[in-house]
Amino acid sequence: MADSLEIPKRIGRLNELAYNFWWSWHAEARKLFEAVDRPLWRQTHHNPVAILRQVSIERFKELAEDPTFLRQYEGVLKQFDHEHGPRETWLKSHYPDLCEKTIAYFSAEFGLHNSLPIYSGGLGLLAGDHCKEAGELGLPLVGIGFLYPQGYFHQKIETDGSQSANYRPLDISRVAIEPAVFPSESERLVAVQIESRTVYIAVWQVQVGRARLYLMDTDVEQNAPWDRELSARLYGGDRELRIRQEIVLGIGGVRVLRALGIHPGVWHCNEGHTAFQMLERIREKVADGASFDEAAEAIRKTTIFTTHTPVPAGHDAFPSNLIEKYFSDYWPLLGIDQARFWSLGGHQESWGEAFNMTVLALGLSKRRNAVSRLHGEVSRKMWHHLWPDLKADAVPITSITNGIHVPTWIAPEIKILYRKHIAPDWSERQDDPVLWQLVKDIPDKDLWEIRRKLKLKLLGFIRERARRSWIKDRADPIQLIAAGTLLDPDTLTLGYARRFAAYKRSTLVFHDMERLKRILLNQRRPVQIIFAGKAHPADDHGKHLLQSIYNLAKDSGLAGHIAFVENYDMHVAHFLVQGVDVWLNTPRAPLEASGTSGMKAALNGVPQLGILDGWWPEGYNGSNGWVFGKTATELQENSEENDGADAEDLYRVLETQIAPLYYLRDTDGVPRGWIELVKETIRSIAPTFSMRRVVKEYTEKLYAPAINGKETQDI
Numbered sequence: 235m236a237d238s239l240e241i242p243k244r245i246g247r248l249n250e251l252a253y254n255f256w257w258s259w260h261a262e263a264r265k266l267f268e269a270v271d272r273p274l275w276r277q278t279h280h281n282p283v284a285i286l287r288q289v290s291i292e293r294f295k296e297l298a299e300d301p302t303f304l305r306q307y308e309g310v311l312k313q314f315d316h317e318h319g320p321r322e323t324w325l326k327s328h329y330p331d332l333c334e335k336t337i338a339y340f341s342a343e344f345g346l347h348n349s350l351p352i353y354s355g356g357l358g359l360l361a362g363d364h365c366k367e368a369g370e371l372g373l374p375l376v377g378i379g380f381l382y383p384q385g386y387f388h389q390k391i392e393t394d395g396s397q398s399a400n401y402r403p404l405d406i407s408r409v410a411i412e413p414a415v416f417p418s419e420s421e422r423l424v425a426v427q428i429e430s431r432t433v434y435i436a437v438w439q440v441q442v443g444r445a446r447l448y449l450m451d452t453d454v455e456q457n458a459p460w461d462r463e464l465s466a467r468l469y470g471g472d473r474e475l476r477i478r479q480e481i482v483l484g485i486g487g488v489r490v491l492r493a494l495g496i497h498p499g500v501w502h503c504n505e506g507h508t509a510f511q512m513l514e515r516i517r518e519k520v521a522d523g524a525s526f527d528e529a530a531e532a533i534r535k536t537t538i539f540t541t542h543t544p545v546p547a548g549h550d551a552f553p554s555n556l557i558e559k560y561f562s563d564y565w566p567l568l569g570i571d572q573a574r575f576w577s578l579g580g581h582q583e584s585w586g587e588a589f590n591m592t593v594l595a596l597g598l599s600k601r602r603n604a605v606s607r608l609h610g611e612v613s614r615k616m617w618h619h620l621w622p623d624l625k626a627d628a629v630p631i632t633s634i635t636n637g638i639h640v641p642t643w644i645a646p647e648i649k650i651l652y653r654k655h656i657a658p659d660w661s662e663r664q665d666d667p668v669l670w671q672l673v674k675d676i677p678d679k680d681l682w683e684i685r686r687k688l689k690l691k692l693l694g695f696i697r698e699r700a701r702r703s704w705i706k707d708r709a710d711p712i713q714l715i716a717a718g719t720l721l722d723p724d725t726l727t728l729g730y731a732r733r734f735a736a737y738k739r740s741t742l743v744f745h746d747m748e749r750l751k752r753i754l755l756n757q758r759r760p761v762q763i764i765f766a767g768k769a770h771p772a773d774d775h776g777k778h779l780l781q782s783i784y785n786l787a788k789d790s791g792l793a794g795h796i797a798f799v800e801n802y803d804m805h806v807a808h809f810l811v812q813g814v815d816v817w818l819n820t821p822r823a824p825l826e827a828s829g830t831s832g833m834k835a836a837l838n839g840v841p842q843l844g845i846l847d848g849w850w851p852e853g854y855n856g857s858n859g860w861v862f863g864k865t866a867t868e869l870q871e872n873s874e875e876n877d878g879a880d881a882e883d884l885y886r887v888l889e890t891q892i893a894p895l896y897y898l899r900d901t902d903g904v905p906r907g908w909i910e911l912v913k914e915t916i917r918s919i920a921p922t923f924s925m926r927r928v929v930k931e932y933t934e935k936l937y938a939p940a941i942n943g944k945e946t947q948d949i
């Protein structure tokens with residue numbers, strides 16, 4: 235906790251608010267911390283714990299006597315106490331028997347807020363959003379993951395377009411985490427064996443509304459220097475560091491829960507990285523006298539596995555020497571021999587020598603899901619060989635399409651519109667499609683003005699960042715241009731932000747430069763594109779793609795119509811998904827499992843132009859955005875030969891549909907046709923792709939049947 239001594243009693247609960255990420259998705263609570271100290275709010279990138287550490291005693295005294303602040307404070311606390319008290323939740327009214335059954339959610343990353351940089355992208359954001367929503371619906375969920383004390387890297391782009399990756403040590407006193415409270419005071423560390431050494435794990439807790447996260451950290455004195463480093467960074471090492479991390483995540487994670495006295499009724503594993511936890515739970519049962527087969531059958535019943543990867547090569551797998559090295563002492567504890575152990579990882583010729591974590595997880599979970607309908611089909615085909623007796627469409631992997639945590643991703647300005655024109659309590663009923671019919675009642679002019687305001691906010695954010703790098707890093711002037719200082723608020727603006735992985739085809743739009751130039755620089759209907767995203771530090775191809783885009787952003791021939799925003803993270807993502815006019819998504823189908831940034835955009839009235847991949851075949855209805863290119867079902871395989879045709883199609887849609895619609899204005903300056911499409915985007919996408927719908931679906935299809943011991947899984 236912060237030095238609560240310094241905070242006057244009258245406003246003493248600021249501390250409690252700062253240590254629960256609940257504040258981050260409640261506008262009133264955010265405003266409260268902003269009111270504590272506005273410059274600090276900006277300087278700390280919205281970090282209440284850091285603010286409370288820096289505010290002077292005089293300022294606290296002032297606030298404690300400021301009637302406006304006190305009114306705000308009381309209002310926020312009232313809501314906080316209401317939501318955290320014994321209220322009626324969705325779970326209580328729909329599944330009263332599940333209220334006491336803890337769900338343990340294992341994930342290598344969690345994206346909650348920028349001040350806790352333990353996520354890299356979509357997988358982590360999904361886990362973070364899932365925890366937030368589960369708590370709100372009343373699910374007793376605990377997350378298990380890592381505190382990476384050096385986090386994920388900060389991206390800086392040099393003048394030549396090369397990416398440098400900086401890891402900044404986390405100042406724990408400025409993050410909303412606290413040491414976990416164990417039932418027995420003497421027990422503060424949890425142990426796992428790695429090779430013949432004991433590695434100790436410290437545990438931190440994070441409060442996320444009503445849900446709680448436990449984060450493991452091996453940076454403790456008792457450990458050897460290399461083990462202290464083990465959990466320092468997210469995706470920062472080689473395969474060997476990775477297997478050691480996954481041993482801590484899986485095996486350590488189970489032991490942490492046991493030491494905390496938590497007895498989960500369901501174990502949800504997010505992606506294959508977490509799958510060693512299944513082995514550990516089998517080991518416990520074998521130690522109690524069960525046979526391996528009995529133990530495995532028992533743990534399968536309560537295990538849920540979510541897969542996110544539609545390409546075989548993308549699955550986490552370890553070579554045989556690493557498995558020998560780290561598990562030859564472990565498989566005897568499971569009561570099985572080497573060959574049997576190997577078979578759990580699907581070790582077979584066609585997969586090479588690797589021990590595959592997804593195969594392990596699929597085999598040891600009874601309920602399994604992919605993250606969009608299309609990804610479900612792809613996954614059932616991809617894993618058909620594991621169920622050779624079944625037809626491909628009967629392979630027991632269902633799908634639950636991803637969604638987003640609405641309060642986290644909505645712009646405050648848009649929220650006000652929804653409250654006024656849809657319903658004051660729209661957020662309580664956010665997954666009800668009928669409610670969203672009322673979007674039509676928002677006055678066109680109001681919606682258009684807010685959309686413009688959000689674009690100005692984005693451009694202001696970009697300019698402010700450029701100013702800071704101009705002052706602080708003495709940036710080269712050309713870098714200020716590449717960063718987007720020449721962007722024009724009246725120009726149709728496309729946003730593209732994602733990891734620079736090859737399959738995302740970030741450079742597709744540059745396929746025919748002359749054609750693109752004509753579109754961007756069109757006198758009457760100009761277009762500009764804002765890019766953002768990180769390349770994995772070990773991915774040279776990704777870094778190369780990034781560099782080529784950055785160099786185009788510097789190119790005077792494109793007149794500042796291409797911009798690159800550095801260090802894509804949740805903070806940048808908020809401005810981008812809320813501020814652009816069109817969200818662009820160009821993956822090579824069917825390689826995008828779901829994608830979620832287009833959903834964030836849609837919630838804020840930003841339609842998507844995308845390939846029919848991931849969630850988009852379910853989201854697109856013909857009048858809420860645009861599609862281009864070949865679809866996954868038309869494609870036999872994902873060959874690069876389609877790139878040219880896809881790019882051509884993209885240009886065609888942009889030129890003949892999007893730009894004309896955007897620039898067609900009524901006499902009052904409002905583009906009526908455009909706003910109609912924006913409304914249809916919101917109406918059709920907001921309820922269906924909300925995390926509320928997602929967590930309810932997990933509960934109905936997976937959690938409840940697992941807890942009630944239902945034998946089979948529906949597909």
Ligand SMILES: *Cc1c(COP(=O)(O)O)cnc(C)c1O
Pocket residue numbers: 354355356357359731732733802803804807828829830831832834
């Ligand atoms: C939402 C989000 C992602 C995931 O976006 P995709 O559409 O799945 O690529 C990645 N990074 C950040 C910072 C995000 O906010």
